[in-house]
Amino acid sequence: MKIIDNVFLVPGVMANSYIIMDADGLTIIDTGMPRSEKKILAYVSSLGKSANDVKRILLTHSDLDHVGGLAVLHKLTGARTYASQIEAGAIAAGTSSRQIKSSGFSMRRLMFSLLRPFMKAPHFQVDEILTDGQILPALGGLHVVETSGHTPGHISLFAPSVGVLFCGDSMVTDENGIHGSRPGLTWNDAKARESERRQAALGARIVCSGHGPIVMDATGKFPL
């Protein structure tokens, strides 16, 4: 699905996977659950591009529904892969970067714990470590924004030239707007709130989250 010129949401992948198209090739943000690579590459084909056109794969954090397709996608595309130091360590270990609090009951958490033994991400070493403030050569300059809270090393990506923020799971979206990281899945609530404020101040017009619809008129819809 086209979001704006050169920015696309891959249909049918959980969590949301995004594709940015530039003259020098494609950038993918997050890779969905294991085996999502097929859907992602089918969508790349539908854009008239091939696996070899994928130049960069960026990971917001090391939860399975964001890094599941990474290893195979890297193998099939030869793309350079990127994550923050903390998340890269977790991706290398094939785990999440934080422990989910075990108190309280949630269907989602129960599902995760039941599925975990069958749904492990392969260990994978990313090529490059991302740091806060770094600018990647995509979408007119894609800024790395440190947004810890959901996980310790979570990052978002912001393209000021088009006002698009890719926030991973640092915030979730629904038909009512933009909300904080889901409580039962948040590593540190105070840091998560800080990251929400930080992102609200960026002046993004469009918010692309890991879970939920694209918010096209984001001004005033941040969780404050």
Ligand SMILES: [Zn+2]
């Ligand atoms: Zn997550």
